[in-house]
Amino acid sequence: MTDRNSLRVPPMRGPPNSSSRKPLLETSLSAPGAGPRRQKIGLKPGHSAMDWAQLKQNKGNALKGNIDPSHFPLRVTKEELKRHNSRDDCWVALNRKVYNISPYLDFHPGGVDILMKCAGKDGTLLFQKYHHWVNADRILDSCWVGIMV
Known part of the structure; x- marks a missing residue:
């Protein structure tokens, strides 16, 4: 049987913000190996990830733009993408x-x-550099217009 007193954490000495105490866990805004920390910006009210999910649910395929459904999915050339x-x-x-x-x-x-x-470009390399763990298909599924040819 374990003694209850042996499971206690010793009390901290000094204030919690004391510079003599090292943090238990250091965190970073960047993913490991992603390079320098990136600056995030403040989003306008109503523009959170949850707001985006709700907009996708409400608007659905309308987020694709003016694409004729009979032509979907588009076969997009590099020249078309540039436009x-x-x-x-x-x-x-x-x-x-x-x-x-x-x-x-x-x-x-x-x-x-x-x-x-x-x-108007292929953003794959930049996306993978900073967001290799993010599923772009899930975030942008309602915005998908076609395939590069």
Whole structure:
């Protein structure tokens, strides 16, 4: 039988913020091996991850943009992808899938500017560098417009 007193944690000496006490666990904003810490921006009210999930549920396929359903999924060439490079018409390729990320821009925790670096381009390498553990298909499933050819 274990003695109850042997399971007690010794009391801390000094205030909890004492510089002589080392943290039990150090955390980082970046994933291991991801490089320098990234700055996250404050999102506008109503633009959290939960708000994005609700918008996807409510709008569904309307987030794809003006795509004729009879042509879906589109076969997108590099030239076609390049034409969609503005904030109001922003397509990006990730792992050979093309997404209309225009509706998602304001929901991205890293801000619009970083996503616009990939506007009209293949953003796979940049995405994998910073988000290799993130499932883009799940986040952007309602924005999927086609496949790179």
